[in-house]
Amino acid sequence: MPSATSGFTLYGDVPAADAPSGLLGIGHTAVDLPTGRIELLHPRDALDQIYQQNLGKGGDEPPYWAQPWPSGIELARAVSRADVTGARVLELGCGLALPSLAAAQGGARVLATDRAPGALAFAAHNARRNGIRLEVAQCDWSDPWSAIAGAPWDLVLAADVLYLHDGLDALGALLPRLVCGAGEIWLADQGRAPARDFLAACERWATVGTTGTADPEVSVHRLRRGGPLPR
DSSP, X not given: OOGGGTTOEESOOOGGGGSOTTOOSEEEEEEEETTEEEEEEEETTHHHHHHHTGGGTTSSOOOGGGSOOHHHHHHHHHHHTSOOTTOEEEESSOTTOHHHHHHHHTTOEEEEEESOHHHHHHHHHHHHHTTOOOEEEEOBTTBOHHHHHTOSOSEEEEESOOSSOXXXXXXXXXXXXXXXXXXXXXXXXXXXXXXXXXXXXXXXXXXXXXXXXXXXXXXXXEEEESSOOOO
């Protein structure tokens, strides 16, 4: 990996100490993929905590990262069906980093990023638990040095990030800086309201294609600069 790897965490320790207050107990989710089974540990009561915080309407950022969401599962499935051997892969807003783990399990060199330290702690711990080599780094889209330092990437992944939040404009400005040539961006989305306008804005610099998944509510949007998407 390039010089951006300095300061990254490899694997990590048991993440209980990094979990935010209000998240008590550990849950377990197993996901079977073409590349193999991935065992995820995650905070057990994350969804309850998200709703207790009224989806962030009180000003505090709920622990969205702590829940295995359908978009992340379907993106992991899409990645696990692709040939990513030797590819350099970046995940933005990784949360529990299931798509990153799937890519690394398939032979890619992967950097999973999130701005939440708790997310990175669980991602690193789950990588070690599954015997998967994964690098993690903190990344805020308004100051995305860790993502840009490694660009251009062969594949950029993000699951369920196209909801209404303060960082959506920063994400739109960041994406075209991350890929070139044959590089692609895969965004998995569960029909969130802002997705249509966001993807329409991306068409100014990228070809955008959308495919369905096994979950009828989840689509994967593929973005590529300067040319048609391969079939």
